Amino acid sequence: MRIIVAKNSGFCFGVRRAINLALNLSEKSGDVYTIGPIIHNPQVVKELSKKGINVIKKLGNIRSGNIIIRAHGIPRQTLESAKKRGIKILDATCPYVTRSKKYVEELTGEGYRVIIIGNPHHPEMKYIASYAPRDSVILKPEEMINKKLRLKQSRKLGIITQTTQSPENFIKTTSKLLNYSNEFKIFNTICPDATNRQTEAVKLAKRSDVMIVIGGKNSANTNRLAAISKEIQPNTYHIEMANEIKSKWFKETDTIGIVAGASTPDWIIKEVVNKIRDSSKTVK
Ligand code: SF4
Known part of the structure; x- marks a missing residue:
């Protein structure tokens, strides 16, 4: 294995x-x-x-x-x-999060209505939105855009996104927004580190029989890694600690892929690897 x-x-x-x-x-x-x-x-x-x-x-x-x-x-x-x-x-x-806040200020100063694509309950969104005017909108990518926005067709729109969004969500949502104005300013504020992790998760999920995603259950970037991985490999398990691992996950398994969120320390990753090695010896 x-x-x-x-x-x-x-x-x-x-x-x-x-x-x-x-x-x-x-x-x-x-x-x-x-x-x-x-x-x-x-x-x-x-x-x-x-x-x-x-x-x-x-x-x-x-x-x-x-x-x-x-x-x-x-x-x-x-x-x-x-x-x-x-x-x-x-x-x-x-600094990547601070950069988003600066873009919000820039867009506001230039008279754009600010649209932030992301989860409104996440602290990063609360921080960024606190620098945006009242008529700004935090838009969940899966939301029905026309219900939420109530836009006047002519108003110019400034768009940014939560740093941990996937490029696909950003592109899909932004494309839908194109129906609502004829003037836009768009900043791609996705964190390059988050994108690299997502790309790696996709590659690894394609070649693995089981995927283990390690990181806080409250971590947006880890949850996204788990969601991306699960779409490709249904045998995906999101854990925070090694003691959540079950040996039955590794029955008839050749390759186990491990990805970890941006806030997962190396010591937890090592513990998980060791626990998987031990568990694989006891698989029946
Ligand atoms: S994933 Fe890390 S580097 Fe990227 S925005 Fe979040 S804290 Fe910053």
């Missing part, structure tokens, strides 16, 4: 950067806080809490100390109230 781990597995640049910034700050300044998890991996967040990097739900939960802004960013209003309270702030928002 062969186990193939995708080359692009483990922390992406934005996640590694956020974690390093948080660790440096906690070494220098003691306890630091993040509003919401710094990245979408519960195991990493738990390890970081042992090093004084604590998750709070709301700003109101702290009176002083240091805040580190997580990789997905925080809404403008939250940032402004932290500044007013005199709380020290270190911004660990991923």
Whole structure:
């Protein structure tokens, strides 16, 4: 039995950067806080809490100390109230996510109605949308565009997308939007790292009998990898930890492909590989 781990597995640049910034700050300044998890991996967040990097739900939960802004960013209003309270702030928002926010400001300044393709509940979308005017729309790719938009045909549209969307979703949704105006400005804000992982997941799913996708169940990029992989290989399992693995998954299996989300640490990937090796010995 062969186990193939995708080359692009483990922390992406934005996640590694956020974690390093948080660790440096906690070494220098003691306890630091993040509003919401710094990245979408519960195991990493738990390890970081042992090093004084604590998750709070709301700003109101702290009176002083240091805040580190997580990789997905925080809404403008939250940032402004932290500044007013005199709380020290270190911004660990991923530069790709910050770039999307700058495009929103640019589009707004140029009079475009902003359309953001993505999941409105994701923190990255809440951050970006907080810099967009009220008439902006966050559009789920699967949504019926005509129900949601209520656009005047003549209004010019500025389009960006969540960094973890698939290029296919972006292209399909943008093509539909072409019916709603005759003037557009479109920025492809998909993260190159996310695209590379998706491409690798497709290739690996095609040559594997079983696919294991490792990463937080709350991680948008991991969920997308799992969805893409499942479309090609129905024997796809999305897990967070090695102890979720079941030996029955590997019956009559030659090749097992492993992909991991951008917030999955190397130590979890290694544990999964070892567990699969052990499980394969006990397959009946
Ligand atoms: S997946 Fe891309 S956008 Fe998201 S944190 Fe990593 S580098 Fe940044």
